[in-house]
Amino acid sequence: MIIxxxxxxxxxxxAILLVIGLYGxxxxxxxxxxxxxxxxxxxxxxLNFMAFNTFTAPNPAVGQIYTLFIMGLAAAEAxxxxxxxxxxxxxxxxxxxxxxxxxxx
Amino acid sequence: xxxxxxxxxxxxxxxxILTFMGAFMAVRSQMLMHAVVGLAVSLLxxxxxxxxxxxxxxAVMQVLIYVGAVCIMIAMGVMLGNTPRQIAxxxxxxxxxxxxxxxxxxxxxxxxxVLAQTGFAPAAERIGDMSISFxxxxxxxxxxxxxxxISVILLTAIIGSIILGRGGRDGAVK
Numbered sequence: 716m717i718i719x720x721x722x723x724x725x726x727x728x729x730a731i732l733l734v735i736g737l738y739g740x741x742x743x744x745x746x747x748x749x750x751x752x753x754x755x756x757x758x759x760x761x762l763n764f765m766a767f768n769t770f771t772a773p774n775p776a777v778g779q780i781y782t783l784f785i786m787g788l789a790a791a792e793a794x795x796x797x798x799x800x801x802x803x804x805x806x807x808x809x810x811x812x813x814x815x816x817x818x819x820x
Numbered sequence: 821x822x823x824x825x826x827x828x829x830x831x832x833x834x835x836x837i838l839t840f841m842g843a844f845m846a847v848r849s850q851m852l853m854h855a856v857v858g859l860a861v862s863l864l865x866x867x868x869x870x871x872x873x874x875x876x877x878x879a880v881m882q883v884l885i886y887v888g889a890v891c892i893m894i895a896m897g898v899m900l901g902n903t904p905r906q907i908a909x910x911x912x913x914x915x916x917x918x919x920x921x922x923x924x925x926x927x928x929x930x931x932x933x934v935l936a937q938t939g940f941a942p943a944a945e946r947i948g949d950m951s952i953s954f955x956x957x958x959x960x961x962x963x964x965x966x967x968x969x970i971s972v973i974l975l976t977a978i979i980g981s982i983i984l985g986r987g988g989r990d991g992a993v994k
Contacts, residue, residue, distance in 0.1 A: 717825070719832035719872050726935055728836060728869065732843060734928040739847040741920040743855075747897055751846050751859050754890065758866055769873045773943035775950050776958040779875055780966075783959075786885045787970045791977035793890045797897035798981035804901040 725766035732759035746800045746812060754789060761785045828872070835868030852898045860891040877952045 718724045732755050739752030761782045768778020807815050842862025846855045867882035948954040959967050 717829055719829055722940055723935060725869065725873065727932070728839065730928055730931045730935070731840065732866075733931070734924045735840075735843040735847055737927060738920055738924040741924070742847055742917075745852065747852055747894065747901060748855060750897075751855050751894060754859060754886070755843055755846070755862070758863065758886075762866060762869060765870060765873050765875065765878065767940075769875075769950075771940050771942050773946055774948060774958070775946060776948055776955045777963075779878055779950070779955050780959055780963050782870075782878055783881060784966060784970055786881060787974060790885055790890055791974050793893055794977045794981045795984075797893055798984040800897055801900050802984050 722766055722770040725762060729759040729762040729766065732756075732762065744812070746796075746803065746815075749812070750793065750796045750800070754793070757785055757789045831868065832872050835865045835872070837865075838862070839865030839869065853895070856891055856895045856898060859894070860887050863887050863891065874950045877955060 736752045736755030736759060739755060740749055743749050743752060764778045764781045764785070768775055768782075772778055803815055839862050842858045842860070842865060845858030846862060847858075849855045849858060863882060863886040867879045867887070870882055871879040948958075
């Protein structure tokens, strides 16, 4: 069955990625695990942009540009998040969000 | 000719399975390093999906930026943070897993219902094509401001992470 040229296929894949990211955010009890799950959320959104760009958009460059922006934002977010996690680990010796809940003593 | 079509379709299924397996590995694995590997595998699968969507440029960018940069950075974060062997006893268990799966599938079902009830019509006329030159033209003419803002955001992120990570091994941020 040919499903690779159907818009709904890509939208369903993106929805499944979003749900997996959401589940990972709930499931992981460490900040790095939550960061990894947030990458899935962003990729679901980016895949959605690309699917609509290929199948319905009047200008087929816009979706690619937005997906590039999402990639850049995800890279910036990951850089900031990783350095914050390292600082948090230095201070608390742990990455469990339940332990790291008081920001200032 | 039809043979190539079926080969492409088989590759599509392979990329889809790669994406989902990597995502499950990232979410359910007991060690954080395995989760990072799962993330990399899943992002490779998504790059293949971009290829199927007709954008070679984004597929290459996905491999370069996500698999090449973000995954390596997260792996560095795993190694600098807690010990790699961890988390096993900290994951959700029992009833909470069922609750998490239930709420996530509720989100998926509501998205699916919205998707099933909406008809997406293709655009009446399309300008340009999916080529890199057209993307670059749009990026430097119509979306120039957003392009510059992204570079400023990346610069801010780099400076911010350098400042945050500058403190000594046992000290707080200076």
